Amino acid sequence: MAGQNISDIIEAYLKQILAEQQQIEINRSEIAAQFNCVPSQINYVIKTRFNQQQGYWVESKRGGGGYIRIEKLQFNDLNHYIDQLLDFVDSRLTEDELQFFLQQLYDHDMITKREAQIVAVLAAHQTLNLDHRIAEETLRANLLIGLLNSLRYQRLS
Structure with a gap:
């Protein structure tokens, strides 16, 4: 410990x-x-x-x-869980908040640890390198929303 x-x-x-x-x-x-x-x-x-x-x-x-x-909580299906996560995503997202969501996806076996690491690196401040924090956080939120929707559609097909 x-x-x-x-x-x-x-x-x-x-x-x-x-x-x-x-x-x-x-x-x-x-x-x-x-x-x-x-x-x-x-x-x-x-x-x-x-x-x-x-x-x-x-x-x-x-x-x-x-x-x-x-x-x-028992979710009826993964789409319901994704909907729940989407309800909590704001229009802006810090790196720590993104990390929290990625951990939830990993904990629910929706993404692998490696996939979570890749998304975290792609959405990191050093990678995005935008001049405005608001633009960076908005882009990060949009990336997460895109990822969640992608997981939904993968599960349906």
Whole structure:
């Protein structure tokens, strides 16, 4: 676990459980105690790494018997998943945001690691070398939209 921070470790732990079950219910305080961290750290991990954009549904109940329920979303088909991703693509995209989308495509076996690396290099600031950040981010968003639509049409034929 060298090089991993506590958020990475908590994420891996929850994803390991979710690999075996469609849905889990956790107690924020119990998980925090297990990892010797503050409960807000659990909130941070869930908010940033288990949201709808990443294929999860999160529901929480506060109070004495409170819980956090995390459920893996099941997409009816890949086209539905692509539609979901397209809904999250803004008209401009930073390199970090593109990297996030590429990771999602890789995690869902829609592209290979090599393909993700190639797209990342092609859309990198050093490659695009545009004078205006807005133009660069717009081009990057258009490239991702084109890639997503290409994946959709590949899947249909």
